[in-house]
Amino acid sequence: MSFREFITQLRSSGRLTEVKDPVSAKYKAPSIAHNTEGPVFFHDVDGSRAIMNVLGSREELASMLGVDRSSIIQRLSEVQPDGEVQIVEDSPTMEVIEDEVDLSSLPIMTHFEKDGGPYITAGIVVSEFEGIMNAAIHRLQVVGKNKLAARLVPPRHTYVLHKRASEKNMPLPVAIVIAPHPAITFASTTRVPEGREFHYASALLGRPVELFECSNGVKVPHAEIVLEGYIDPEERVDEGPFVDITGTYDLVRKEPVIHITRILHRKDPIYHGILPAGSEHLLMMGVPYEPKIFRAVSEVTTVKNVVLTEGGCCYLHAIVQIEKQTEGDAKNAIMAAFAAHTSLKHVIVVDEDIDIFDIKDVEFAVATRVKGDSDIMIIPNVRGSSLDPRGAKDGTTTKVGIDATKVLAESDKFERAKMPLD
Structure with a gap:
């Protein structure tokens, strides 16, 4: 499949927005891409064809990989550079x-x-x-x-x-x-x-x-x-x-x-532009680190999934889902995640019952399963990301890990109510 064939696939799926009016490459086309969800195909950017947001969501990425959205990291963790x-x-x-x-x-x-x-x-x-x-x-x-x-x-x-x-x-x-x-x-x-x-x-x-x-x-x-x-x-x-x-x-x-x-x-070439700080930029920067974190955490506990969140610029915040076996597993997972992606600033570890793609569910875990004096790790004076505007000039920062998992011995206290099926 070529780049053009991928665009045809996007068009057939109904996920492609097409802009046929002439627009300028200076500010206008990027502004339209910024305000449009999903891929945007421009028929006339200063006389040329262009596309933005090609891989602007996990749906597009999953489609490219031939998997569903929740299985992206498992797929990427399995693939080796041996083609x-x-x-x-x-x-x-x-x-x-x-x-x-x-x-x-x-x-x-x-x-x-x-x-x-x-x-x-x-x-x-x-x-x-x-x-x-x-x-x-x-x-x-x-x-x-x-x-x-x-x-x-x-x-x-x-x-x-x-x-x-x-x-x-x-x-x-x-x-x-x-x-x-x-x-x-x-x-x-x-x-x-x-x-x-x-x-x-x-x-x-x-x-x-x-x-x-x-x-x-x-x-x-x-x-x-x-x-x-x-x-x-x-x-x-x-x-x-x-x-x-x-x-x-x-x-x-x-x-x-x-x-x-x-x-x-x-x-009649098609130019590809990635919007800085846009969804495609974030996913392209962040998603390749997710399998690295997945593999590193798998060395210390049973990991189920990993996501670098959009609110954390797909680079600075990670949510790690584990199947907890012992009380030390979550903190080991935090340390493994920081080691795998040194630019990470904050990591939250959750249980299997938390949807890591739903930030409200993650916040629920933090609200109901975190005790600040025992479940929050603060690691000062460590290497961070040069892209973090709050970091020090020499690149050091303070990292925070949050264990938002259930206490195993008290798991009944954390059982979430379910509606009975008809």
């Missing part, structure tokens, strides 16, 4: 080749009033250096007709590869992939061993992922648009401001420059 990758000679991405690069020909969006400029937000940066490949989404600010500023976070793989190339005063070849199959985009956000992102996507899809070679040697999957180029070993510019997952502005930093040398795209 098949095939190199092919041709690609529909090469229907149009532009050697004269002008990024303004694409509907690259400006989202918020204080943005540093237009940003590519769903671009998978595929890089190769000395036989090592990596694929990851990085925010990319347009800083010229053929230049992008890339936010490279240390010590992630693209940062490391660029550092190695720069130490040898060599450019790092890259290709920026926009709108491949959504499973490939999702896989590129997942923490897998270096160079295994496309193998992971193949395992998710249950079929091989085909790659073709760009003129700079970088191998990429079929997509609507591919930008070829290289990351300069020395040139840096101000990157930002940019709205990150908390809905607040991240810092302005000096970041490396990507020079775009060629654009490949399908005829």
Whole structure:
């Protein structure tokens, strides 16, 4: 299934909103996506086609994975990055080749009033250096007709590869992939061993992922648009401001420059944009950590499910559902969750009878099963997330774990009343 076929599937299911009137890439299209639930297809964004909120809900993600909403984490926990990758000679991405690069020909969006400029937000940066490949989404600010500023976070793989190339005063070849199959985009956000992102996507899809070679040697999957180029070993510019997952502005930093040398795209391509701090951004950032937490907690107790909540930016708050065996299980689960995802700030552990997707049910557990002096763990002066505006400048924070499980010896006190069936 291609990106276009996935859109057709969304349309057939009735989950796709279509906007046929012309809209601007500056503010207007992002505003519409922000105020629309589910995927939004724009027929005319400054003369081009675009889509947002592609994986903007767990329903879309579940549909992509072929499971129901409650089974997403179990599915992701089972999949290993061992799928098949095939190199092919041709690609529909090469229907149009532009050697004269002008990024303004694409509907690259400006989202918020204080943005540093237009940003590519769903671009998978595929890089190769000395036989090592990596694929990851990085925010990319347009800083010229053929230049992008890339936010490279240390010590992630693209940062490391660029550092190695720069130490040898060599450019790092890259290709920026926009709108491949959504499973490939999702896989590129997942923490897998270096160079295994496309193998992971193949395992998710249950079929091989085909790659073709760009003129700079970088191998990429079929997509609507591919930008070829290289990351300069020395040139840096101000990157930002940019709205990150908390809905607040991240810092302005000096970041490396990507020079775009060629654009490949399908005829009448469909541009994919991810709304910063929108539902798709949150899910793409958070969901890949849920199976990590699931697996870590499974080492200390019987875990049933995990969710990173939208209210916690799908990044800072986790709810962990366990089948409690001993009184220490919940606190062990809290510590395992913090170890698995170091950016977590608050963790709530609940029993099997609590619906972790219903925040009212979770609040009920906190209200009726928590005794503050014994069920709340406070861990000061530990590493947190750089995206947390309440964190310290050196990245440290205070973490809180809440044991909202029943006291096993007094389980009768916590039995929830049920209506009899007719």
